[in-house]
Amino acid sequence: MEARHLRYALAVAEHQHFGRAAAALGIAQPPLSRQIADLEREVGERLFDRTPGGVFPTAAGAAFLAPARRALCEMSAAAVEAGRAARGETGRLRVGFIGSALLRFLPSVLAPFRRDHPDVRLELREMSTARSAAALTRGELDLAVGRGAPRGAGAEELVTVTVGRDHLVTVVGTGHPYAGLKTVSLAQLGRQHLIVTPADDEPAVRAGLRALLEDNTLALDTATEARDVHTIIGLAACGVGAGLGPSCMRAAGRPDTWFCDVTPRTPLPDLVLSHRRDDRSPVLAAFLEETRRSATTRARPGRARGAAVSRSDAAR
Amino acid sequence: MEARHLRYALAVAEHQHFGRAAAALGIAQPPLSRQIADLEREVGERLFDRTPGGVFPTAAGAAFLAPARRALCEMSAAAVEAGRAARGETGRLRVGFIGSALLRFLPSVLAPFRRDHPDVRLELREMSTARSAAALTRGELDLAVGRGAPRGAGAEELVTVTVGRDHLVTVVGTGHPYAGLKTVSLAQLGRQHLIVTPADDEPAVRAGLRALLEDNTLALDTATEARDVHTIIGLAACGVGAGLGPSCMRAAGRPDTWFCDVTPRTPLPDLVLSHRRDDRSPVLAAFLEETRRSATTRARPGRARGAAVSRSDAAR
DNA sequence: GGTCGCTCATACCTGTGAGGTATCGCGGGC
DNA sequence: GCCCGCGATACCTCACAGGTATGAGCGACC
Numbered sequence: 001m002e003a004r005h006l007r008y009a010l011a012v013a014e015h016q017h018f019g020r021a022a023a024a025l026g027i028a029q030p031p032l033s034r035q036i037a038d039l040e041r042e043v044g045e046r047l048f049d050r051t052p053g054g055v056f057p058t059a060a061g062a063a064f065l066a067p068a069r070r071a072l073c074e075m076s077a078a079a080v081e082a083g084r085a086a087r088g089e090t091g092r093l094r095v096g097f098i099g100s101a102l103l104r105f106l107p108s109v110l111a112p113f114r115r116d117h118p119d120v121r122l123e124l125r126e127m128s129t130a131r132s133a134a135a136l137t138r139g140e141l142d143l144a145v146g147r148g149a150p151r152g153a154g155a156e157e158l159v160t161v162t163v164g165r166d167h168l169v170t171v172v173g174t175g176h177p178y179a180g181l182k183t184v185s186l187a188q189l190g191r192q193h194l195i196v197t198p199a200d201d202e203p204a205v206r207a208g209l210r211a212l213l214e215d216n217t218l219a220l221d222t223a224t225e226a227r228d229v230h231t232i233i234g235l236a237a238c239g240v241g242a243g244l245g246p247s248c249m250r251a252a253g254r255p256d257t258w259f260c261d262v263t264p265r266t267p268l269p270d271l272v273l274s275h276r277r278d279d280r281s282p283v284l285a286a287f288l289e290e291t292r293r294s295a296t297t298r299a300r301p302g303r304a305r306g307a308a309v310s311r312s313d314a315a316r
Numbered sequence: 317m318e319a320r321h322l323r324y325a326l327a328v329a330e331h332q333h334f335g336r337a338a339a340a341l342g343i344a345q346p347p348l349s350r351q352i353a354d355l356e357r358e359v360g361e362r363l364f365d366r367t368p369g370g371v372f373p374t375a376a377g378a379a380f381l382a383p384a385r386r387a388l389c390e391m392s393a394a395a396v397e398a399g400r401a402a403r404g405e406t407g408r409l410r411v412g413f414i415g416s417a418l419l420r421f422l423p424s425v426l427a428p429f430r431r432d433h434p435d436v437r438l439e440l441r442e443m444s445t446a447r448s449a450a451a452l453t454r455g456e457l458d459l460a461v462g463r464g465a466p467r468g469a470g471a472e473e474l475v476t477v478t479v480g481r482d483h484l485v486t487v488v489g490t491g492h493p494y495a496g497l498k499t500v501s502l503a504q505l506g507r508q509h510l511i512v513t514p515a516d517d518e519p520a521v522r523a524g525l526r527a528l529l530e531d532n533t534l535a536l537d538t539a540t541e542a543r544d545v546h547t548i549i550g551l552a553a554c555g556v557g558a559g560l561g562p563s564c565m566r567a568a569g570r571p572d573t574w575f576c577d578v579t580p581r582t583p584l585p586d587l588v589l590s591h592r593r594d595d596r597s598p599v600l601a602a603f604l605e606e607t608r609r610s611a612t613t614r615a616r617p618g619r620a621r622g623a624a625v626s627r628s629d630a631a632r
Numbered sequence: 633g634g635t636c637g638c639t640c641a642t643a644c645c646t647g648t649g650a651g652g653t654a655t656c657g658c659g660g661g662c
Numbered sequence: 663g664c665c666c667g668c669g670a671t672a673c674c675t676c677a678c679a680g681g682t683a684t685g686a687g688c689g690a691c692c
Contacts, residue, residue: 350650655670655671
């Protein structure tokens, strides 16, 4: 049985007349008669009653036509869905991201992406840079948002794009001696109890900090660790010590906290997107395109900081 | 796009290999490659990634395959449903019946029919013989169970089958003078206040009664009318008078009622099935077949009364 | 009641295209 | 570098979808 048979049967049912159905199908009447006869032979039942008053479906014909209609619907739906999937309008995007990406990058990208791709299922999971990179190479994620390009096993299969730059800031509670200062020096920081992100989670960030505080590794080794920027800020607000984090962390500021730039101005590893090099997912491509677009529209009106996007490979 | 393309695409997806898919389809590999290429051209998207490690659906391909599978399912379902409908296993049967058919005929036929045709939607509506015949010719019913073959406009388009015979009995309350009698005569009945079925509802029954009581038409003209056997019995129990009805009415007897045969033994119009002569519905045919079968199985062990089935035309 | 007209079925022809065979191009692995 | 496996390409062939001509059945109508 071919789709042709279904189309012909539906045309006959619609027009109740072989001649007119054939005309509507753009073929002659005899071939239509024969195709219907072939179909009836294959199904094993007469599907139409040919009466002088017109052609009407038998009980078997009526029962045949409903699923036949659905089958043709599904066939055209297949073509439509293939096109939509190819354009990235449907599908799924599994994104792993660090919490600080929620402060500036994701807000600027997610809203327009959702607007332009409402039928894409976004699966967003907050996780550390290290975990998202591993999940990416295992195929459990399609996109990772983290700080610093992934290194280590499988990293050469990934491609990274920088989507944000931040420098180091410190956050303290309003009762802390630094509260009210515009800047604090590295030397001052080295004498504080620090609150930092765990080494396992953010190797690039920790390596950078270790290099900065080379004379005060003790400060880092005895530091309090917190996985989330909000936790770092909250602990600082409690007076636990001086939190260290990216400058975008200011967006999560609370009335009982104070932020100081660190001098000298100290860039942190870039906020980067990573995805598998061989990933041809149109949804991923659409998301990256949206990232580029939102970067340029943000860059034009004013400062390019945090909006610079440059493509590079993680392999080395 | 033809069903062939869907089958081929599904085979390629399943085997992840053009050669093996072609073998499974019973064709050579080159035609399969070409059909897939044709399909991709028609859809406008590449559906499969041909890699050295195997053939895998692209995002568009994956989106295509799901509805394609459903389309093929619907196609085979169409053939199956046509067969089931042709065998009367699915469909609808709208039956109009007089209340007394619930006493003997319908109980013997409906249970086995439902058991053998569980997916047929039975629409059962209690109505008078006159109304069911009219609804039948208007196409609002498929089958009518009534007393006496339909006459009048449209009756020649109907076919009737006798499914039950009854003779006249009378029912009285236990306080009535006839209570305890085995039989009462027509003459005795003519002196009673009667409870009978309305003339509009059951013309054949009323005509028969009128002929019987020719000397006592007054008794009929002043009779109480009740549409339903249960109402006739109930009114008789209340002492309103002597109810007249078919012998199968005994099956609805109550402790406060008494039934007497009428002498001489007086046959009532047959209980008949009617259906449109041009109705080719397999469900109807299956129901009639079930009727015949249950009649013969009931006839064998004992009395054939009420089970005799004879086919005849209502036209005259 | 014979004829006409309408409609679907049948007979037969034709051209397209599905499927066959042979072969090429291209990676990957030894 | 060579071989092997796999999909693509080239070309052929025949089945079958579709075309034309005509037949068969059945109302309608004069």
